[in-house]
Amino acid sequence: MAKIKSLEDLLKMKETAKKNLTIRNAANDENKIILKVAMGTCGIAAGAKETFNALVEEIAKKGLENVVVVQTGCMGYCHAEPTVEVNEVGKEPVLYGNIKANRASEIIEKHILNNELLQDSIIGETHQRAE
Amino acid sequence: MANYKQYILVCGGTGCTSSGSNDIIDIFNEKLEKNNLNKDIQVVRTGCFGFCEQGPIVKVLPDNTFYVKVEEKDVEEIINEHVIKGRRVERLLYVEPEKNEKIEESPKMPFYKKQVRVALRNAGSINPEDINEYVANDGYIALAKALTEMSRDEVVKTVLDSGLRGRGGGGFPTGLKWNFAKKANGDIKYVICNADEGDPGAFMDRSVLEGDPHAVLEGMALAGYAIGASKGFIYIRAEYPLAVHRLEIAIKQAKELGFLGENIFGTDFSFDIEIRLGAGAFVCGEETALIHSIEGYRGEPTTKPPFPANSGLFNKPTLINNVETYANVAIIVLKGADWYRSFGTDKSPGTKVFALAGAINNVGLVEVPMGTTLSRSSYGNNFKRNCFCEIGGGIRNNGKFKAVQTGGPSGGCIPAAYLDTPIDFDNLMALGSMMGSGGMIVMDESTCMVDVSKFYLTFTVEESCGKCTPCRIGNVRLLETLEKITSGRGKPEDLEKLETLGKVIKDTSLCGLGQTAPNPILSTMHYFRNEYEAHVNERTCPAGACKNLIKFEIDPEKCVGCTACARVCPVEAIKGEIKKPHQIDQEKCIKCGACYATCRFGAITKS
Ligand SMILES: Cc1cc2nc3c(=O)[nH]c(=O)nc-3n(C[C@H](O)[C@H](O)[C@H](O)COP(=O)(O)O)c2cc1C
Ligand code: SF4
Ligand code: SF4
Ligand code: SF4
Ligand code: FES
Ligand code: FES
Numbered sequence: 001m002a003k004i005k006s007l008e009d010l011l012k013m014k015e016t017a018k019k020n021l022t023i024r025n026a027a028n029d030e031n032k033i034i035l036k037v038a039m040g041t042c043g044i045a046a047g048a049k050e051t052f053n054a055l056v057e058e059i060a061k062k063g064l065e066n067v068v069v070v071q072t073g074c075m076g077y078c079h080a081e082p083t084v085e086v087n088e089v090g091k092e093p094v095l096y097g098n099i100k101a102n103r104a105s106e107i108i109e110k111h112i113l114n115n116e117l118l119q120d121s122i123i124g125e126t127h128q129r130a131e
Numbered sequence: 132m133a134n135y136k137q138y139i140l141v142c143g144g145t146g147c148t149s150s151g152s153n154d155i156i157d158i159f160n161e162k163l164e165k166n167n168l169n170k171d172i173q174v175v176r177t178g179c180f181g182f183c184e185q186g187p188i189v190k191v192l193p194d195n196t197f198y199v200k201v202e203e204k205d206v207e208e209i210i211n212e213h214v215i216k217g218r219r220v221e222r223l224l225y226v227e228p229e230k231n232e233k234i235e236e237s238p239k240m241p242f243y244k245k246q247v248r249v250a251l252r253n254a255g256s257i258n259p260e261d262i263n264e265y266v267a268n269d270g271y272i273a274l275a276k277a278l279t280e281m282s283r284d285e286v287v288k289t290v291l292d293s294g295l296r297g298r299g300g301g302g303f304p305t306g307l308k309w310n311f312a313k314k315a316n317g318d319i320k321y322v323i324c325n326a327d328e329g330d331p332g333a334f335m336d337r338s339v340l341e342g343d344p345h346a347v348l349e350g351m352a353l354a355g356y357a358i359g360a361s362k363g364f365i366y367i368r369a370e371y372p373l374a375v376h377r378l379e380i381a382i383k384q385a386k387e388l389g390f391l392g393e394n395i396f397g398t399d400f401s402f403d404i405e406i407r408l409g410a411g412a413f414v415c416g417e418e419t420a421l422i423h424s425i426e427g428y429r430g431e432p433t434t435k436p437p438f439p440a441n442s443g444l445f446n447k448p449t450l451i452n453n454v455e456t457y458a459n460v461a462i463i464v465l466k467g468a469d470w471y472r473s474f475g476t477d478k479s480p481g482t483k484v485f486a487l488a489g490a491i492n493n494v495g496l497v498e499v500p501m502g503t504t505l506s507r508s509s510y511g512n513n514f515k516r517n518c519f520c521e522i523g524g525g526i527r528n529n530g531k532f533k534a535v536q537t538g539g540p541s542g543g544c545i546p547a548a549y550l551d552t553p554i555d556f557d558n559l560m561a562l563g564s565m566m567g568s569g570g571m572i573v574m575d576e577s578t579c580m581v582d583v584s585k586f587y588l589t590f591t592v593e594e595s596c597g598k599c600t601p602c603r604i605g606n607v608r609l610l611e612t613l614e615k616i617t618s619g620r621g622k623p624e625d626l627e628k629l630e631t632l633g634k635v636i637k638d639t640s641l642c643g644l645g646q647t648a649p650n651p652i653l654s655t656m657h658y659f660r661n662e663y664e665a666h667v668n669e670r671t672c673p674a675g676a677c678k679n680l681i682k683f684e685i686d687p688e689k690c691v692g693c694t695a696c697a698r699v700c701p702v703e704a705i706k707g708e709i710k711k712p713h714q715i716d717q718e719k720c721i722k723c724g725a726c727y728a729t730c731r732f733g734a735i736t737k738s
Contacts, residue, residue: 003389005397007275010266017267024138024256027193028238034194039217056136068193069136071217 022065029066033112036085040074046081047100054104055084067112080123086111097123135173137214138192142255144179144341145334145373147186151203152176155187158206163214172214178342180255181496182242185225190237190255197237198223228492228524242493245522247474249482250298250458251498254342259377262384265345271390273464274349277356278398281464286357287313290460292468294480299325299416299453300541300567300643302479302556305460308450311440312358315448320360322351323444323451325421326367326374329413330539331590333570335484336454338496340367340374343458344381348404350457352391353464355402358450363404366421368411378406413540413594417642418443418451420596431596432642453568455484475501479555489536489572492524502553505535505545523573530575534658538567540587540594541647543654544580563654565647579676580655580662585613587651595644602645605636609652618679621667630656675737678722682738687712689734696726696735 004010018025026032037043037052048071055069077083080097084107087093096118099107103121110116141147141156156176163169180188185199189209196219198209205223212218224233225240234240248254257264265271277286291306312320324347328336340347351363367375382404385391393401407425409415415430422444424430443449459481463471472480479501488494499522526532534544537554543564545552552558556566574583588610597603612629615621633649640646656663665673672680685696685705690712697705697713704720707713715726727735 003387004271005389007272007279007396010271010275010396013263014266014269014272017263020135021264021267023135023193027195028256030238032193036217039215052136070194073216073218 019060022060023068026066026068031066031089033067033089034087035067035069035107036072036087037069038074038077038081038083038085039071042078043074043081043083048082050101051082051084051099051104054101055108058104058108062108062113064108064112067108077123083123095123096121135171137172139172139174139209139214140177140190140192140256141174142178142180142186142188143176143259143373144183144186144255144338145371146179146183147188148373150187152187154203155189155201155206158203159210162206162210166210166215168210168214175258176260177256178254178259179338179496180237181246181251181338181498182225182493183496184494189223195236195238197225197235197240199225241524242495242497242522245503246498247482247500248498249462249471249474250339250346250455250484251342251496252462253346254338257343259342259344260380262345262381262388265343269465270345270461271349271385273461274352274356274390275396277353277464278396278400283313283357283359286353286464289464289468290357293463293471294468294478295456295459295463295471296479296556297453298455298459298483298568300538300565302566305452305456308440308452309354309357311438312360312448312450315358315441317448319362319445319447320358321444321447321449322355322358322360322363323421323425323439323449324351324363324365324454324457325416325418325451326365326371326454327409327411327413327416327421328368328371328454328568329411329416329594330541330568330570331587332488332572333486333539333568335486335496335569337371337374339454339458339484340371341377344374344377345385346458346461347378347454348381348385348391350452350460351404352395352402353460354450354452354457356400358448360450361401361403363402364407364425364444365404366407366409366415366425368415369408370411375406375408382406412596413590414596414642414644417644420642421451422449429596431598432644434641455569476553476555478557483554483566483569485569485571487523487571487573490527490530490575490578491573492527493522497522501555504551504553506532506550526573526575530577532573533576533578534574534580536564536572536574536583536651537570538565538647538650539570540591541565541643541650542567542570543650544574544583544658545654546658563650563657565650577674577676579617579672579674580659581613581617581666581672582674582676584652584655585610585617588613588648591644591648595648599639599641599645601636601639602641602648605632605640606645606648608632609636609649613652616663616666617672617677619666619670619677623664623667625667626656626660626663671738681722682717683715683720683722683724683727684736684738685713685715686734686736689732691732691734693732695729695731699725699729701725 039048059067082099084099085093085095159174187201189198189201212220237243287309295305296302414420415424417432420430420432439449475481482498484498534546536544592606595602612625633653636649692710704716
């Protein structure tokens, strides 16, 4: 390891080190947004794993520090897998169906960043609340 | 750079390690690899989560699931269910005792909800053996800023303005101490971290060192800069091998990156830290004794003045502070005195780490703002408030609160009438107790106050260095008197003796050990005098704890002569014919209580 000789170097080191920890820090954020990806057997068969990875990458790319992706069990919407549920503090969860990996950016871009629902993909309200 | 999607945090504190968390980590790694998940999921060994009694603790992120009492055989299920299918393993969740409900996420547990973590800010969330994780959480930025942007006076002033008081027991204002050491004349000065932690039951300093060693190193380096020292020592007992190990790693990593050593951050400030192992004697926590011990002499106290700030280690000006004190410094320098003052009370700002123990449901390590009360108002006032009883999850087995012991062998007991007192340095002193290092033992009705005093006095008598007469002989006399009282041979005059002798010992002992040793007796005599009187006047122990004073008797009216008690009695003290009332031979009875627990007819009484 090279010696850190200035505050600037230290801050650079911190930024790099922090990237590794964003998920962990976000977990403790009180206003975190949770994206739940159903990962039952049929979800995984329909590509939920790829969706999951795409969401994680998209979040990292945009540097969103309060958004986390977690996997859940079967949500009961086999016909519309992969399914992604968006949970925001103080709001009803929104459940989207047929979210293949290539639509991950759409959810992040529209729903998370612009507060805009993806009307066509909503498959009804769920009853489970994350908080 | 690895891009992990999930983290499994396993507690690597001393408590959890001793109940097998290292093996759990190994099995997690092994199984994740087998399932090809080791690139997606990282297993992190952290410091103590504070919830040691329920350990080993495993926390899964980002969903914050908090598993307790995890065993090796549970690992497979956590991976199959939680990691792969995303379903929480219900049976490993923590059950909140008051409402008897399962709680999934740690931030929702009353134990954590009410805490404010400043000294423990990183413990349990970072890997203490990886300096990157400390840096990611603002580590060493305070040091960099202080060295490059602040004068030494400004650093001292920040600490002074924050109102931080030493966490080693006495609560001396840290900034004042730094100022004395800074002003002292001397070409060489030293900084010492007191990590002796000798109080029975205390483990807050150990947890800070194990969970976040860099916070202590950074605090010491800031102190070194502020007072003009270039060398620091950490005096730590050899019984803390894990803390020593983590400190060694931390010092090595900090040196490699140039946070310790020559010309730190390119300035002309150089500072090095060495570890010194102590043999683990309580008196070695006293600062003059500690200094002698580092110098290679017997750990015996000497009179003050001279104070270490003027003439300490090798007769040079020396700053000595406690582990937790140093752990607060970097964040104060980073966030400012006002930020720190936003917690706690006016005269005791900030937070304090307590080792909460005794007759309470959640035993563990908690950090709360100074001024937190012991209980919600006990007089029917229902509004919720942060308090120890709430964090502690209430009294165990629905028992009744009797007192709380604070300050360990230097402190005293506070009765229920003061449950609403905000806990800080001055209020505890006013109640005849002490903050001490932060031990807090909750006691219920089954605790005998005379017995409690005896416990602490036995400890001090064993730990006294023997250098001065009042402590060496006086405390032994106190202990003998207590033994007399608890064995039923006490006389009313003994109570006066305890008080008079106790006061003399306090006034005439050389060091803090002797000066505080009678506190447990004096404080319990003050608040629970009736209990002492019952022992000497009626020869009874109201709490039913002093063996020699309890008596088991059989009520002939209720006894059906089933013989069950006679069969369990280990010393054959019970005689009687079948179907006829039995009797206990009091001479033979060793008061084991086995008969009492056995009788199904409620015929045996304990008094
Ligand atoms: C008998 C005795 C034992 C002590 N043990 C400790 C100890 O284990 N740790 C500690 O920090 N201070 C202990 N102290 C207090 C220290 O002497 C000293 O006051 C303290 O380390 C100063 O640090 P602070 O200003 O940060 O509180 C003890 C004092 C006495 C009299
Ligand atoms: S008070 Fe006790 S521990 Fe302190 S110097 Fe005297 S004998 Fe030793
Ligand atoms: S167990 Fe109870 S009822 Fe039976 S003999 Fe003993 S005292 Fe009597
Ligand atoms: S208390 Fe123990 S020793 Fe005494 S009579 Fe009962 S069983 Fe026997
Ligand atoms: S497994 Fe996907 S909806 Fe049932
Ligand atoms: S040692 Fe694991 S929670 Fe304290």
